[in-house]
Amino acid sequence: MENDGELTEDEVFKCLSILGQSATGLQHTYLCLSVPGRDLKNVSILCNYIYLQKLELPYNKIKDLSCVSHMPHLIILDASHNQLTDFFGFQPPKNLKEVNFSHNQIAVMKDLSAYSSLSKLILDYNSFSAISGLEKCKRLSHLSLAHNNISRIRGLDHLPLRVLCLRANVISKIENLQTLRNLQVLDLSCNRIQSLLGLQNIHLLGTVNLESNLISEIKEAAHLHDLILLREMNLLRNPVQNQDDYRLAVIFLLQHLILLDQHTVTAEEKVSAVNKYDPPLEVIAARDHMTHLMYQLMQPQVIFDSTLPSLDAPYPMLVLTGPQACGKRELAHKLCREFRDYFAYGACHTTRGPYYGEEDGSDYHFVTEEEFQNMIQMGQFVQTMQYGGHWYGLSRESIEHVAREGLACCVHMELEGVYSLKNSCFEPRYVLLIPTVVDNYVCFLKARGFYSNAQMETAVSRIDLYAKINREKPGFFDNIIPCDDRAEAYQTLKQLVKEYLGLEEQGGEDDSSSVTPDNTSTNATGELLAANTTKDTDLMDSYSRNYQNKIQAKMTPQQSPAEMASNHRRQQLIREALSGKSLGAYAELFQRSAPTAPSSLASHSLPQPGHSSSSVRPVGLDGHDPDEDSSSEESRASSGLSMRSSAGALSAESPARGSDTGSGPNIEPLDISMFGQDRDSLRGHMDSGLTPDAPRSERVSPTLPSSPGRPGANVKPVLPPIPSGRKTNDSGSKQ
Numbered sequence: 001m002e003n004d005g006e007l008t009e010d011e012v013f014k015c016l017s018i019l020g021q022s023a024t025g026l027q028h029t030y031l032c033l034s035v036p037g038r039d040l041k042n043v044s045i046l047c048n049y050i051y052l053q054k055l056e057l058p059y060n061k062i063k064d065l066s067c068v069s070h071m072p073h074l075i076i077l078d079a080s081h082n083q084l085t086d087f088f089g090f091q092p093p094k095n096l097k098e099v100n101f102s103h104n105q106i107a108v109m110k111d112l113s114a115y116s117s118l119s120k121l122i123l124d125y126n127s128f129s130a131i132s133g134l135e136k137c138k139r140l141s142h143l144s145l146a147h148n149n150i151s152r153i154r155g156l157d158h159l160p161l162r163v164l165c166l167r168a169n170v171i172s173k174i175e176n177l178q179t180l181r182n183l184q185v186l187d188l189s190c191n192r193i194q195s196l197l198g199l200q201n202i203h204l205l206g207t208v209n210l211e212s213n214l215i216s217e218i219k220e221a222a223h224l225h226d227l228i229l230l231r232e233m234n235l236l237r238n239p240v241q242n243q244d245d246y247r248l249a250v251i252f253l254l255q256h257l258i259l260l261d262q263h264t265v266t267a268e269e270k271v272s273a274v275n276k277y278d279p280p281l282e283v284i285a286a287r288d289h290m291t292h293l294m295y296q297l298m299q300p301q302v303i304f305d306s307t308l309p310s311l312d313a314p315y316p317m318l319v320l321t322g323p324q325a326c327g328k329r330e331l332a333h334k335l336c337r338e339f340r341d342y343f344a345y346g347a348c349h350t351t352r353g354p355y356y357g358e359e360d361g362s363d364y365h366f367v368t369e370e371e372f373q374n375m376i377q378m379g380q381f382v383q384t385m386q387y388g389g390h391w392y393g394l395s396r397e398s399i400e401h402v403a404r405e406g407l408a409c410c411v412h413m414e415l416e417g418v419y420s421l422k423n424s425c426f427e428p429r430y431v432l433l434i435p436t437v438v439d440n441y442v443c444f445l446k447a448r449g450f451y452s453n454a455q456m457e458t459a460v461s462r463i464d465l466y467a468k469i470n471r472e473k474p475g476f477f478d479n480i481i482p483c484d485d486r487a488e489a490y491q492t493l494k495q496l497v498k499e500y501l502g503l504e505e506q507g508g509e510d511d512s513s514s515v516t517p518d519n520t521s522t523n524a525t526g527e528l529l530a531a532n533t534t535k536d537t538d539l540m541d542s543y544s545r546n547y548q549n550k551i552q553a554k555m556t557p558q559q560s561p562a563e564m565a566s567n568h569r570r571q572q573l574i575r576e577a578l579s580g581k582s583l584g585a586y587a588e589l590f591q592r593s594a595p596t597a598p599s600s601l602a603s604h605s606l607p608q609p610g611h612s613s614s615s616v617r618p619v620g621l622d623g624h625d626p627d628e629d630s631s632s633e634e635s636r637a638s639s640g641l642s643m644r645s646s647a648g649a650l651s652a653e654s655p656a657r658g659s660d661t662g663s664g665p666n667i668e669p670l671d672i673s674m675f676g677q678d679r680d681s682l683r684g685h686m687d688s689g690l691t692p693d694a695p696r697s698e699r700v701s702p703t704l705p706s707s708p709g710r711p712g713a714n715v716k717p718v719l720p721p722i723p724s725g726r727k728t729n730d731s732g733s734k735q
């Protein structure tokens, strides 16, 4: 510079740009001056350029900017990379919005209340040690103070900042940011921060850079958990990076992130993170199943007693599920005692010690942790779960023990067990026993005297889990029984089991011998026998039929209540037509419409407020309340009751029709012939001239109520049978 760093008029002329109207609107003038990198020291000549709106003087050696006092219309000022020591050493231009003083030597911030229009202030690479004077900058949305000596975050309260950069200072604590309600981008990299506490209330925060700090604990990320708009976070070069599974853990804690440490968070990573730290029940069950299957496959393979000769007949099991102490075990024992010709109790293994009165081998097989783990590794379990710090597991041998007796196995377990069992080859009926009056349930838990408060809280909280699964997965449980009153629950369960089995009472209720195969419903039984005869002779056919049913049930989207109602009406008409009856148009028009939502049948079983659980009434296949219909011969003929008995015949006669009928929430009877009934005598009944086309109302006792059905019931058309002749005293395994 000839003039020793002084800006000359010639030079100014060369550097002016943007000809436009002055702010006063009275004349045309140049609005912008840009003189970068000229080693300027003296710019006092600019006092004459009062209309400038944008002034750029970077990379010079300017120490004095007082000329700006003469530029009342200035909007943008860039004086970066100079030698300024004075902070805003000029009279405030009224509309000054953007100022860049980075790379200067300013040490102290002064009061900027006069700069009320300021919206962007860049003060990087100076010598500031404290933030001050910004309180009145009510439009300041971007503030950068990178590479200074700031040790504490202060003086920013209630500013409308959207971007705040405090990179490369000496900050050790995130503080006083909670009032920055608009903050979206925060750069605190290269500081000395150890904790993320202090960020939790900045709800609009989308990007936070914490690279090169001292964060060492993964759990610090939990402070950001509620920041649902947080998309980008950088924790590179923090000690926390050395923690095992750091990335997955952070992704799990901050599931909205799309960029972590400058790398995109993939969908796979998100799934892995959730599966690792909060696996859904399905995942837990899949892992459990895989474990046991793998260990089991490592053992010498045998044909199990529970493997039935018919390909489509899974071994019959009944699973009672529900929260702890809801009475599952008690009811299971009672059921097995009363239906001892059909069911036996499958005792699980547990590592918990026996409670008072519990018998080893009867309630549980009580084993040590070591024994339990050995059993796992020997592939002896079908499923296991940890509950209340103890292991529980259903061993293959428990099932085989019952199967060898020619009986169906009745077990009880928590929800996780159900999930796991659903992955196995078994296809039990799942009956949910659920408390509906929480207070009663709590009283019951307390009365048992076994459980700590925490255990009781867990048990109570799981009621909602069961209810949620039932709500969200219609058909997950085959039946739901409120268990507030154990006696009532048992009666409902008993009734249900009888329906499964196709039984009818002949004598007193509690007399075990009174529960016998329904020889009086000979037609129904005969038809079922016919169906099973077909099965025996035509295994592949029935297998593929069942297989098709399953596939179809899986592929078919869940029907809406309206669809189901429509299907029901059509099926009913078909039934009427099949039984030789046809409703008149009038009757069809004015017939009472049936309940339409089998998916909510479960909740039908739950008493409504103000009703006792005894008000629970089973609902038939077609959604009819049997009581409601019982007076009408015609409606009885087309009810779920008669349909239930005809289902076997239909399936035997025509697979297609069989599967059609199965699409309703029908619960078909267990083929009792498979429990050692004399087939020939039953066949005799069948041969006595009764055909599937005979009027349905005559075939089944109308006193037998149908059970609550469920969508997808056709997946398990019957509680699968044990073939006749299997029930034997010889308990030798067929290996």
Ligand SMILES: Nc1ncnc2c1ncn2[C@@H]1O[C@H](COP(=O)(O)OP(=O)(O)OP(=O)(O)O)[C@@H](O)[C@H]1O
Pocket: 322, 323, 324, 325, 326, 327, 328, 329, 330, 348, 349, 383, 384, 385, 387, 392, 393, 394, 412, 413, 414, 415, 416, 417, 418
């Ligand atoms: N193999 C298993 N898999 C999953 N859950 C199981 C298994 N065996 C037992 N459970 C369940 O573990 C829970 C704890 O068992 P515990 O014996 O302490 O309860 P409980 O008092 O018998 O409960 P309930 O009276 O409802 O049967 C119960 O809900 C029980 O059903």
